[in-house]
Amino acid sequence: MSLDKATVSRIARLARIRVPDEDLERLGGELDNILSWVEQLGEVDTSDVPPMTSVVEMRLPKREDTVTDGAYPEKVLGNAPESEAGFFVVPKVVE
Amino acid sequence: MVGDDAVIEGATGSWEVVIGLEVHAQVISDAKLFSGAATAFGAEPNTQVSFIDAAMPGTLPVINEACVAQAVRTGLGLNAEINRYSVFDRKNYFYPDLPPNYQISQYAQPVVGPGMVRVDLEDGSVREVGIERLHLEQDAGKSLHDRRPDATCVDLNRAGVALMEIVSRPDLRGVGEAGAYIRKLRAILRYLGTCDGNMEQGSLRCDVNVSVRRPGAPLGTRCEIKNVNSVRFVQQAIDYEARRQIDILEGGGEIEQETRLFDADRGVTRSMRRKEEAHDYRYFPDPDLLPLELSDAYIDAIRAGLPELPDQKKVRFVEQLGLSEYDAGVLVAEKEVADYFERVADGREAKTASNWVTGELFGKLNESGREITDSPVSPDDLGDLIDLVADGTLSGRLAKEVFDAMFESGRPPGEIVEERGLEQVSDRGEIEALVDTVVGENADKVEEYRAGKDKLFGFFVGQVMKASQGRANPKVVNDILRQKLD
Known part of the structure; x- marks a missing residue:
C-alpha cells in the first residue's frame, strides 16, 4: 500500500485541511504507516467474532419525545463570527 | 399495466422511462431525532436549536424513542421487513447548514428493509411498487441565499429533525405512475400519522432517479434530480430529464451519472456545479451511538396499534358498504375525506x-377552492340533511337547495328548512286544495287530457308543484291527481 501525492491531497481537501505541496510526500508516508498497521490487524482471523460495537455492556439509551432543550438563540449564536436577525451569517454559498 | 406515458418516441424509435424515487419524509414528533429541541414549523430562526444540533464540542446524541416507533410504524404500513438490528452511520460532507460536518444516517444496515406499495393508477389498475429500504436520518438546517447579496444566512431550526428516507425500486414507468406513487405514499404516511405530507412546508421532498432504455434492454445510466418539492415538479423534471437523455443517446452520446437540480421557473434540470468529492461521503458507524436493537414484542405492539390503511379501507367500503371500486378509491385517497365520509355514513345508507x-x-x-377540512358543512349536518330526505321532510330537489344554503352559511339544515318553510307537504287535504285550484284554472287542459292527451299529466303535476313552491310530496300529488282526473 502506498499513497501517492494526489490521494493525500484529495484526503486533505475532503477534510478541509490546507496542506502545502511540500508536505504531501511526508504525510503520504505517515498515512502509509497507519494503513499498513491496520492491514496487519487483518491477519487475525475474526470470522467467528461478532463486531464489537461498544466497550461497555449497554444498550442504546433513548430519550422521551418531549421538548426539553433549545430556546436560547443568543447562546447558539454566541460564538458566531457574524449573525444578523437571529441567523448565522456565513460566506456566500451558491449552488 | 404500464401507463401511456411510460414510453417516449424518439427520432430513432421508442424509449422506456425508468424511475426510482427517494422520498424524504419528515417524522411527526415533538422533539428532534437526537436532541430535546422542538420541531415546530415556522419558528423564529435558531430558537429551536440545542447545543447538540449546533454540534458544540462535548455534546452527545441520544435517540428519540418516538422517532424510532414512527419509522417502525411506517415500515409496517409499507408491508416491509423491520430489521431487529440497525446501525447509525456518519455521512460526511461540508456545508454551512450542517454544523457537525456529518449527517447521522443509516447506510448498510437500515431500520426497515424491503417492502411494497400498491399504487392505484388512473385507469383503475393497481401496480405494485417495490420499496428497497427506509432509514432514519437527521435533516440539515436551512440556508437562505437571497436574504443578503453578499452572504448566506443559516437557520438551524430544522437541523436534527428526524427524516425517514424511503427508497423505491426503479419500478416506476412514466410520470403518471410517479405521481400516483407519491400520492399513495403520502396517503399511507398520513393515515399512519408518521408524516404530515405537507409538500409546501417541505415535510415531503423527493430525489428522482431517471434513466431511459430501449424497451426490454438492461437499465440505462441514471441521473439523480435533487430536492423536488411537488408532484407537478417531479413530473416536469422526469419529463424534461427523459427527453434530455434520449437526445444525448440518439445523438450518439453517453449519459454521465450525475446529480442534477430542477429549475422550477424554467422547467429544466441542470447539472450541479461539479464537485468531484461531492459523493465521497466516507460513511462509517457513528461511535457516539450504539446499534438500534428492536425486539419482536416491541414490533408486534406497534403492529397491533396500526390504523386501518387506505387499501384495507377501500376493500371494506366495497365489500361491506357496497360502494363501487371507483367511489371507494376516491373516498379513501385522502384520510380526511374518508373520515368525513364515515361520519356521514354512520347509521345511514352508504x-x-x-x-x-x-x-x-x-x-x-x-x-x-376549499379543502374538506375547511368545509362549511360539517359531516353531522350533512348526515342530518340526508335524514331529512329519508324521512320525507325534504324532497330531493329541495335538499340540494338546502345543501347550497348550508354551504353558503355553515348553518344546520333544520334551521334552514324551518326558516324558509321548505318542509315537504304530505298532508292530503292541503295538496287536494292545490290540485282543485289547478284543475279549476285549467278546464280546457282537463278536457284535452280526458280526450286522450296523456302527456298532459306531467303538466298538471308541474303546476301543483309550482303552486306548492316545490314543497308538495310528489307521490301524494300524483295520487290525488289520478283520483281527480281519471
Missing part, C-alpha cells in the same frame, strides 16, 4: 352518503 360527499360536496369544495 351509497347515499357517498353520492352526497363525492357529488354535491366535492363540487362545492372545488368551486370554492
